[in-house]
Every structure is written in structure tokens, then in C-alpha cells.
Amino acid sequence: MKKLFTSFLTATATSLALIAAPGVFAAGGPVALDATPAQKLSDRAAMQNGAKTFMSYCLGCHGLSAMRYSRLADIGMTEEQIKAVMPPGAKPGDYIRTSLNRTEAKDWFGAAPPDLSVTARSRSSHSGAGTDWIYTFLKTYYEDASRPTGWNNKTYVGVGMPHVLWDAQKSKSPAEFDSMVGDLAAFLNYVSEPAQFSRKTIGAVVMVFLAIFFVLAWRLNKVYWKNIK
Amino acid sequence: MASENNVTTTGLLGWIDTRFPLTKLYKEHLSEYYAPKNFNFFYFFGSLAMVVLALQIITGIFLTMHYKPDASLNAAGVPVAFASVEYIMREVPFGWLIRYMHSTGASAFFVVVYLHMWRGLIYGSYRSPRELIWIFGCAIFLCLMAEAFFGYLLPWGQMSYWGAQVIVNLFSAVPLIGPDLSVWIRGDFVVGDATLNRFFAFHVIAIPLVLVGLVAAHIIALHEVGSNNPDGVEIKKNKNADGIPLDGIPFHPYYSVHDILGIAGFLILFCAVVFFAPELGGYFLEFNNFIPADPLVTPPHIAPVWYFTPFYSMLRAVTDLFTWVMVASAGLGALAVLRARWPMIIKGGAIAALLVLAITFRVFDAKFWGVVIMGGAVVILFFLPWLDHSPVKSIRYRPNWHKALYMVFLVNFFILGYLGVLPPFPFGQAYSLVGTVFYFAFFALMPIWSRIGDFKPVPERVTFKPH
Numbered sequence: 238m239k240k241l242f243t244s245f246l247t248a249t250a251t252s253l254a255l256i257a258a259p260g261v262f263a264a265g266g267p268v269a270l271d272a273t274p275a276q277k278l279s280d281r282a283a284m285q286n287g288a289k290t291f292m293s294y295c296l297g298c299h300g301l302s303a304m305r306y307s308r309l310a311d312i313g314m315t316e317e318q319i320k321a322v323m324p325p326g327a328k329p330g331d332y333i334r335t336s337l338n339r340t341e342a343k344d345w346f347g348a349a350p351p352d353l354s355v356t357a358r359s360r361s362s363h364s365g366a367g368t369d370w371i372y373t374f375l376k377t378y379y380e381d382a383s384r385p386t387g388w389n390n391k392t393y394v395g396v397g398m399p400h401v402l403w404d405a406q407k408s409k410s411p412a413e414f415d416s417m418v419g420d421l422a423a424f425l426n427y428v429s430e431p432a433q434f435s436r437k438t439i440g441a442v443v444m445v446f447l448a449i450f451f452v453l454a455w456r457l458n459k460v461y462w463k464n465i466k
Numbered sequence: 467m468a469s470e471n472n473v474t475t476t477g478l479l480g481w482i483d484t485r486f487p488l489t490k491l492y493k494e495h496l497s498e499y500y501a502p503k504n505f506n507f508f509y510f511f512g513s514l515a516m517v518v519l520a521l522q523i524i525t526g527i528f529l530t531m532h533y534k535p536d537a538s539l540n541a542a543g544v545p546v547a548f549a550s551v552e553y554i555m556r557e558v559p560f561g562w563l564i565r566y567m568h569s570t571g572a573s574a575f576f577v578v579v580y581l582h583m584w585r586g587l588i589y590g591s592y593r594s595p596r597e598l599i600w601i602f603g604c605a606i607f608l609c610l611m612a613e614a615f616f617g618y619l620l621p622w623g624q625m626s627y628w629g630a631q632v633i634v635n636l637f638s639a640v641p642l643i644g645p646d647l648s649v650w651i652r653g654d655f656v657v658g659d660a661t662l663n664r665f666f667a668f669h670v671i672a673i674p675l676v677l678v679g680l681v682a683a684h685i686i687a688l689h690e691v692g693s694n695n696p697d698g699v700e701i702k703k704n705k706n707a708d709g710i711p712l713d714g715i716p717f718h719p720y721y722s723v724h725d726i727l728g729i730a731g732f733l734i735l736f737c738a739v740v741f742f743a744p745e746l747g748g749y750f751l752e753f754n755n756f757i758p759a760d761p762l763v764t765p766p767h768i769a770p771v772w773y774f775t776p777f778y779s780m781l782r783a784v785t786d787l788f789t790w791v792m793v794a795s796a797g798l799g800a801l802a803v804l805r806a807r808w809p810m811i812i813k814g815g816a817i818a819a820l821l822v823l824a825i826t827f828r829v830f831d832a833k834f835w836g837v838v839i840m841g842g843a844v845v846i847l848f849f850l851p852w853l854d855h856s857p858v859k860s861i862r863y864r865p866n867w868h869k870a871l872y873m874v875f876l877v878n879f880f881i882l883g884y885l886g887v888l889p890p891f892p893f894g895q896a897y898s899l900v901g902t903v904f905y906f907a908f909f910a911l912m913p914i915w916s917r918i919g920d921f922k923p924v925p926e927r928v929t930f931k932p933h
Contacts, residue, residue, distance in 0.1 A: 437741065454730040457726070
């Protein structure tokens with residue numbers, strides 16, 4: 238039995254090693270992604286900055302239709318701060334929707350700009366987190382006269398979106414611009430799963446509970462089984 | 467007519483027992499169900515499968531309270547079904563927890579069921595008199611696959627949509643009725659709202675109903691004949707004066723406390739995923755499935771979830787080249803029949819049938835045979851009790867090369883699974899072909915190889931070291 242179990246484990250481990258070894262068979266990936274500064278992903282001030290950037294630069298075309306404005310309180314924004322970033326006519330309980338007309342947008346850009354509620358998750362891949370993709374994407378625009386908008390992107394070749402942050406990039410130092418984009422990525426990361434922070438906190442408590450439960454179950458089992466000869 | 471029942475209990479329990487066999491059921495299935503005392507690690511997974519089934523049903527009920535099977539677009543241009551999942555994730559209190567438990571539970575179900583099946587395979591738990599337990603189990607596995615497939619469409623992401631599209635399209639390869647069949651399954655010419663609604667109906671009621679019934683049959687059959695064990699020894703052969711197996715112990719309390727320990731261990735791993743890695747690197751929740759379904763944009767790479775990938779590899783292995791392999795197998799089969807000592811008429815009939823089959827292998831589309839191979843990979847499991855002719859049940863007493871063969875089978879299954887995740891590439895395709903042939907040869911030739919080798923003597927009693 239011991240031997241069998243060992244060989245079972247060996248076989249499983251061998252197979253898992255094969256599975257875990259990325260790029261053994263996989264073809265070369267796209268542009269290497271820059272990692273979003275890790276501390277931003279849990280930094281409320283960064284997320285709030287990102288929210289402001291989003292409302293002024295992105296909301297014209299992209300919605301966050303799964304989120305209500307009022308939920309920005311989760312990242313520490315006060316009611317006044319939330320109202321200050323809301324477009325005219327919006328109420329705190331409204332979903333964050335763009336006023337762009339989808340049919341018209343299709344004519345202008347070739348495709349309606351996607352809703353960005355879960356983009357930080359959908360853009361994840363084995364080459365990096367979704368936030369890293371967003372962070373890299375927004376930093377890799379370059380001028381390209383052959384494109385209808387005059388812009389192209391190294392991370393998303395042939396993208397329909399022009400370089401919306403161009404004036405910001407022009408007026409800021411590269412470090413400042415990276416920080417601005419990092420804040421935006423951190424905000425979109427929060428939006429993609431607002432429960433992610435409480436999830437980990439609750440998870441830690443659950444794990445402690447289960448560890449105690451496991452020890453009790455183990456002792457209980459031991460007590461009963463000592464009679465079995 | 468109803469016979470006089472011997473009720474020994476009194477009070478409320480006595481009142482119930484004269485009307486419903488409560489105490490009788492409790493004794494038969496728990497306190498006086500004698501299980502072998504030498505169960506090992508692999509014997510946790512039956513009870514764990516029940517736990518996961520219960521988790522899936524309970525979380526599923528709560529999910530249906532807010533989920534909407536509706537493919538139309540909402541005001542923001544997001545499909546209602548997709549948006550309702552995000553609504554659960556954000557606006558329903560602890561909706562995220564229920565959803566992650568359900569999505570992780572789907573993968574966990576396959577993890578425990580695969581381990582449970584592996585246990586049955588190596589210890590010969592399918593051998594007489596347990597053939598029906600095994601057959602019910604295989605039917606449960608089939609139901610589970612259907613359940614997972616239908617459920618995977620519901621979040622209405624790109625992988626949901628295109629995965630369903632690919633699988634339903636396979637049915638269009640069935641000769642003659644194929645195109646009509648696939649339209650009938652979808653309820654439309656493409657996967658759409660009609661498909662989503664019927665898959666929802668199958669996922670929440672039709673399949674679970676069958677599944678629960680099969681689980682009941684699986685357990686009733688098990689408790690009728692008694693559990694096998696890692697030694698493959700029948701404990702009912704050695705009983706004491708009271709008719710209690712000498713190597714048996716009551717399920718309750720011994721295995722109930724034991725299974726609680728298993729559940730505690732399982733929950734630690736399960737909750738680690740739910741709370742800290744619900745996507746599990748894209749294997750439990752695929753990244754592309756966070757893009758709403760778009761019938762106009764085909765994703766560059768469509769991969770099923772990990773638990774289907776070994777079978778998906780087999781499907782992809784069936785190309786034109788593979789149909790020649792199938793023709794060759796039919797030819798070898800015909801040769802074997804020729805040498806068999808059967809009456810001429812049966813021999814002639816069998817050879818003629820094999821030759822006709824060999825011709826159809828080339829006449830019908832390879833895509834159709836891919837579907838047959840993929841389905842056959844599961845169906846062949848049903849026949850296992852009659853394929854295994856080894857003189858011993860448990861792998862412990864089999865020749866060493868049998869053990870090696872089972873390990874090769876396991877590794878092959880893992881590799882096929884890994885290749886099924888990746889986009890097709892030449893080496894992978896070549897391996898899948900060999901791996902698929904090996905998978906089928908393992909079972910098809912089992913009546914021959916399982917008898918060969920030096921088997922070790924099986925002890926009279928189970929081997930057990932007190933803890």
C-alpha cells in the first residue's frame with residue numbers, strides 16, 4: 238500500500254510538473270507585460286485617483302455597468318467626493334454607464350467600446366494579470382499614420398481606441414504618467430471584483446477555524462479508532 | 467400483505483418505527499453497516515463526493531434566486547445572463563461566496579470523482595458482485611459531465627458560448643440526421659437564448675434529479691453487497707457467531723468520524739481556493755469567460771475546462787490519419803476472430819461485421835468518429851467488470867508490471883488532459899493519437915493482459931495495522 242501510494246504520488250507529481258512547466262510546448266507569447274506596481278493594488282488612495290482618472294478620461298466611451306457610483310464608498314470616497322466625480326444628472330444609486338450611443342460608436346470606431354466592469358479579470362492570461370495588461374496597454378501607444386485614429390498600440394495591435402491619455406502623457410514626466418496609469422489599473426482591478434479584499438480577510442478567519450476543526454476531527458478520529466485492533 | 471414488523475423501540479421513535487422504518491434504515495446504513503477496517507486514503511472520496519453534491523445543490527439553489535437565463539442585451543449592451551452573474555458577485559450579500567463555492571465545487575466534484583474512480587480501478591471495486599455499483603457510478607460520471615457542460619453555458623461568457631457551440635456542432639457530424647439533430651439540441655441555428663434557457667432547465671432540474679436518483683441507487687447497491695477494500699478480500703467470508711464480519715466495523719461511529727476528518731481536510735483545500743484563488747490560474751474560472759458572449763467574435767483558442775480536456779484531446783486526435791488506425795484495429799480484430807475456435811457461421815458473421823465497420827471508418831467524416839471516440843472513452847468504462855479477467859481484485863496482489871501499466875495509464879490520462887488545454891500543435895497531435903490508442907488498448911486488450919503474470923497470494927483476512 239505504501240509503495241502503491243508513493244508511486245501514485247510520483248505519477249501525479251510527474252504529470253503536474255509537466256502541466257506546471259509553462260512554455261514547454263506553448264508557443265511564444267505577445268509583448269512582455271510590465272507589472273502594475275504591487276502596492277497600488279491594495280492602496281485606497283491609488284484606487285481613488287484611478288476612479289477620478291476613469292471618470293474624466295474613460296467614462297465618455299466605456300461604462301462600468303456592473304457598479305453603482307455609491308459603491309465607490311468601498312474604496313474610502315466620501316459622498317461629496319463621489320458626487321464630485323459623477324457626470325451631471327447621475328444619481329449615486331445609478332450604475333456607472335457611459336452616455337455614448339452604442340450604434341453610433343460602432344460606426345465611429347468599428348466596434349462599440351466594451352464595458353470595463355471585469356476587464357481586469359478577462360485580460361488576465363498566463364503571461365500576466367489583467368491589471369498588468371491594462372497598465373502596459375495604456376503605456377504602449379505610438380503614433381501611426383496608417384491607422385484611422387492616427388494611433389496604434391504595441392500591446393493591442395490595430396486597436397480602435399485612440400490614445401486618450403495623450404495630453405496627460407505630454408504634460409507629465411514618464412514616472413508621473415506611469416503612476417497615473419498604475420492608479421487607473423488599480424481602480425479597474427478593484428472594480429473587477431469589489432469583494433476581493435473582504436474575501437481574503439474572511440478567508441483568513443475561515444482557515445483558522447478549519448485548522449482548529451481539523452485538529453479536533455483528527456483527535457476525535459484517533460480516540461474512536463484506538464479500540465480497533 | 468404487510469407482515470408484522472418487530473418494533474422494539476418505544477415512545478416517539480416507536481410511533482415512527484411502526485409507520486416508517488427509521489431505526490431499521492439507521493441500522494442498515496449506519497450503525498450496523500459493517501465496512502472493512504482497512505480502508506485507506508482513497509476511501510475518503512466517496513463521502514467527499516456526497517459532500518460536494520450537497521454543496522452544489524445548496525449553493526445552486528441560492529444562485530438560481532438571482533441568476534437570469536436571458537441572452538438579450540441590457541441597456542449597457544451586456545447580456546442579461548452575464549450581468550446577473552456580476553450582480554450576484556457584487557450586490558447580493560455574500561453572493562460572491564456562493565458563486566465561488568459553486569464554481570470551485572464544479573472542479574472539486576471532478577477531482578474527488580476522478581480519485582474515487584481511480585480507487586475503484588486499482589482495487590477492483592467493480593468486480594463481482596459489485597458490477598452494478600460500478601455501472602451506476604459510470605452513469606453518475608456521465609451525468610456529472612452533462613451537468614458540468616450545461617452549467618458552463620450559464621455565465622454566458624465567451625468560453626461558455628463557444629464551448630457549447632463547438633460541442634453542439636459535433637452532433638452535426640452524425641451521418642444523415644446530424645444537421646437537424648444539432649438544430650434540435652440548440653433550439654436555434656446558432657447557440658442563443660433558446661439554448662441558454664433549455665441548458666438552464668437541464669442544469670437545475672433534469673440532470674440533478676437523475677443524478678440524485680443514481681447516487682441513491684449507487685449507495686443502496688453498495689450497502690447490499692458491502693464495500694470492497696484495498697486488499698480485495700471479501701470480509702463477508704469470515705464472520706463471527708453473530709454473523710458479523712470479523713474484519714468489519716460499524717460505519718457509524720468509526721467511518722463517520724473518519725469521514726469528518728476527511729471533510730475537514732477537504733474543506734481546507736476547498737476554502738483555500740474559494741477565498742484565495744477562485745480562478746485557480748484560469749483553470750477553474752477561465753479568463754476569457756469574463757468577456758460576455760459575442761456570437762460574432764470567435765476566440766482564437768477555445769479550450770474546455772480542465773476536467774474535460776483528456777476527452778477533448780481524444781476528440782482532437784481523431785483526424786483522417788486516426789481513421790486508418792481504426793481500420794487497422796478492425797483488421798487486427800478480424801484476424802483474432804479468424805484464429806478463434808468459434809463455429810464457422812459466427813466467425814464469418816463477426817469478420818463481415820468488422821469489415822463493414824472498417825469501411826464505415828473511412829466513409830463517414832472523421833469528425834463523427836471523433837465524437838464516437840470521445841463518447842466511447844466513457845462508455846468503455848461501463849464494461850470494465852467484464853473486461854478484467856485477473857485472478858485477483860486488488861492491484862496489491864497483481865504482478866509488478868501490472869502496477870507499472872496502471873501508472874502509465876494514469877500519466878497518459880494526465881498528459882492527454884494537459885494537451886487538451888493547449889491549442890493543437892504537431893507534437894501534441896502526434897502524442898494524442900498514441901495516447902488515445904493506448905487508452906482504448908488498455909481496456910480493449912484487458913481480457914488478455916489482465917490474466918498474464920505472476921499473481922501474489924491473496925490473504926484470507928485483510929491487512930490492518932492498528933492506528
